[in-house]
Amino acid sequence: MQSAVSTVAESIQFLSENFPEFLQLLQEHLLLVIISEITAIAIAVPLGVLAVRHERLKSPILSIGNVAQTVPPLAIIALMFPVLGLGFLPSFVALFIYALLPVLVNTITGLEDVEESTINAAKGMGMTPYERLTKIRFPLALPVIFAGIRTSMVINVGTAYLAFFIGGGGLGVWVISGINLFNMPQVLAGAVTGALLAITLDIGLAVIESRIGTASPDSSQVAA
């Protein structure tokens, strides 16, 4: 039985010995996460706007997002295999579908939570519907939308491990094959670095989020 300390030491050794491979896997992982996230944002935000603009479209749009989120990620990945085969593309599509909902929900919530009086003022002052959206609703909703992106991104880093099953690469290669081979140092080298990646992204995005937030300080600073 190996002690925990020696396992850690061995995984560090494993990491340094296989560093070029690690960089390769990390790159694949990040690429999957970032490209699927960007695509999810590019689709979810306009969909959210559409849902808010047309009340009738809202529930169908939201249910698409809900279904996408309810199906377990592994199932989505499994479903992609017969349709799109193996490799980057099916992994990307699966991750994209899974990343949609948090961004979509927060876009809708953010846009809808803008106070009615603010919109009435904008309307009364002669802003067109487009100007009300771009100059008022969207900037005011931005912190909420960004919080959705942050949640989605962090979940995405975890889900991307499953891409291994359909040949999408990424850190899952080390973790899942490591489990199969009972190679603990390899599992840890893949899992801990992934965890660190998620935490780093989360902190980085939190910093940006608070920057966006300071553009509209909260009511705790009301003047006397």
Place this chain on the structure above:
Amino acid sequence: MIEFENVTKVYPDGTKAIEEVSFTVEEGTTTVLVGPSGCGKTTSMKLVNRLEEPTEGTVYVDGVDNMAQDRIDLRRNIGYVIQEIGLFDHMTVGENIATVPELREWEQSRIDERVDELLELMDLPGNYRDQYPRELSGGQQQRIGVARALAADPDILLMDEPFGALDPITRDNLQDEFLEIQDRINTTILFVTHSIDEALKMGDQIAIFDVGEIVQYDTPTEILQNPKNEFVENFIGDNRTFKQLAITTVEEVMEPREERPPGDGDVISAATDGGDDYAIPADASLQVALTKLLGSEDPTLPVVRDGRVVGTVSERHVRSYFGPTEES
């Protein structure tokens, strides 16, 4: 100028908001629409900038049927202040004020100049320009709301219970400040409130609404002296005389100072000796004057304007103003 000609508004659900309403707001004057909630006063106001559109009848804005004007242009030419203030929290005070000039694509230098002008007009320090609305108190926020509405120098200003959400002291201050501003700008104002006291204070003309129609359209004095029916009487309340004291200035009842050789007249020298507390400003209300007269040992007090005595007032003057009118 705003003219309503037999305007009826029925909502899609069949609710009749106003029926056959006609009135005119003359250029540069303030008309207050007042009445209980649900009487149609706010709907009437929204018909002016087409936030609502009439079912029948016509609303003329500066002589032109407003349904024939472009809705967006129309709104950009009309200032709009609402009770909830509705400042844009993600923009600085300066950006908020500059909203309509920006929409109308003024040059940046002209916008900057105008923002400075308005901050000064609203008695707000220049460094507020770069602050965010949430950092300010309610009273200051509504000052910015008014500045924002006046930014593009509109001919018409719509104010929907603008001071309704403020505490009584702030409300009173803002009303006074706004009355002063009103004198300086030549804007046609339509003002909605549910408070008869605010209406009497702010309006040149008052339109009293009962459900969906105007019961009386008159000057504040006329409404107090000759309420048209029981509804108006009830709406004003039972202390009419007291309210009239609040809206009548000392100047209207005083005895103007006769030309006398300098140094003559004990009242006038007393005004100089007694200091500010003794004399009454010419634009003070009769409420203020009576309070001073009751607390003073002298039956007659001097009335001053800009530090100069312009007349005298006594209890008798006030009484005769309300007494049976032999002549006027």
